[in-house]
Amino acid sequence: MIELQPLNVIPNQADLLVTHEAIHPFVHRTPVLTNRSIDRMAGAKLYFKCENFQRIGAFKMRGGASAALRFTPAERLRGLATHSSGNHAQAVARAAQELGVPAYIVMPHDAPRVKIAAVEGYGATIFYCNNTPRERQQALDSVVERTGAAFIHPFDDYGVIAGQATAGMELIEDTSVVLDCIITPVGGGGLLAGTALAARYFSVKAQVYGAEPEAVDDAARSLVSGKIEINESNVTVADGLRTNLGERTFAVIHRYVPKIFLVSEQEIVAAMRLIWERMKIIVEPSCAVPLAAVLRYPEEFAEKEVGIILTGGNVDVDKLPF
């Protein structure tokens, strides 16, 4: 097993390469799918990197593994801890299981049932809390204090960002054409920041954009104002994207991402349904945000080769938005 070094600055090209190598035993190399009928609707060529087929059903496995491997074996022995409404929780639980150490996960009561069940399935100990940043933090602090576990932040961590970058690296490598751009959803910004770094280091020319629900447009506002903006509401069908940016993700996004596209709730649900019906794959609402952006702003993507990262497939099939 390759042990990784802690990362206290923006990862460089070598950091991403060694991260990709190190997390290899923890992740699948997911396929890149295309769909002619969606291409026709979009007037562009779309390449979907299917992280819904990733282990734990989401790209978060990459960042979780990357961060876990940066602790020393002695540090890891006391366990891994995090707070998360879902996919990051599963990633940390699964990484801990593979590493043979305990996992302590703080989750909000209202997290999707399917995600709670999965975290339990990986043998983690769950601590429930109310879904406010403050209570999550308190619950986490108390767990870490009692156990001495190593905390892995869901996104504001250069180790996590380096892990998320590997999805974009594979997308660039596995696409036979030269991509004009890559679009990812943006919540806390780990994936968007990582993808921006991957494109900068490994793509000939791909521009990286974010896509975000209008209802939680903190990242788009942050890009304009030049500082981290906060969401007033967290009501969106894209439950993975409610979070605000962190210092580290913003540092990368501010520097390397020129634009974040906003889409409505209806556009998200319609794009999600389109992916389900045409591609026959299960994706979470958050996944559909980039496709919704391509369909809403066709002039920006006409005739372009567009990479899209489908972030996860952990949806509660009893509670579909359509």
Add this chain to the structure above:
Amino acid sequence: MIELQPLNVIPNQADLLVTHEAIHPFVHRTPVLTNRSIDRMAGAKLYFKCENFQRIGAFKMRGGASAALRFTPAERLRGLATHSSGNHAQAVARAAQELGVPAYIVMPHDAPRVKIAAVEGYGATIFYCNNTPRERQQALDSVVERTGAAFIHPFDDYGVIAGQATAGMELIEDTSVVLDCIITPVGGGGLLAGTALAARYFSVKAQVYGAEPEAVDDAARSLVSGKIEINESNVTVADGLRTNLGERTFAVIHRYVPKIFLVSEQEIVAAMRLIWERMKIIVEPSCAVPLAAVLRYPEEFAEKEVGIILTGGNVDVDKLPF
């Protein structure tokens, strides 16, 4: 384009090879997926041939193309016609569109909305009828009489059977292990018969089994009695499997298929849900019947290498059975 010869007897090995070559421009080579957590539940190694990713969303594209290419260009010019509750309708409509000829499709009023929309999308003319064998036949006869179109039966046709066989050929070729058996759902029997031929000609040892809902167990009863049995009811969640066997499909199945496994409606829905939640792919209820059989009869499949053909993904996401 390779033109195929009409097939009036059970296809031989060469027939299947040339069919596979000829339909190549009309179909995708679909992937074979595996899933560790489902393997653990089943106590077997399962290889899922994903015909839900096939063009038109189902394996029927194979048989439709294979049959269409057996008419002369002059015969095809007057159009292709069929009756079907769904996927075969789409296959014939799509084949006609690719061949640049008209398609006339007789569909029951209560066919899934998503399938009707797809047939329309391929430019076919739809004739609606009540969902009884007699009215479907009458509507079809009238269409054929008026247009002179070439009729393609949904399954009771050796050209169709040869086309459906190509899914099993690819599954056998693309699986790195030697399969012990392959299981397909059975409705009219085109896929089961084709798969049985594919295994006989191209597999070292794979036994081919059918899987069928208890509620429409005509094929299982036919195997026992040695003649084609009829369903009293057609009430099953597996809407693709309501049909009885045909003469040609029964001729093959009776000779080469040793057993058909029966499963309950609840077992079908549970297996469908398992595929959705664990594999993150969209499959129709009919698709889930073979997995339901593997889970119900674990002693039959323990430690075996089992191929499963996932037949299609054209499900109405507004009307899920869970």
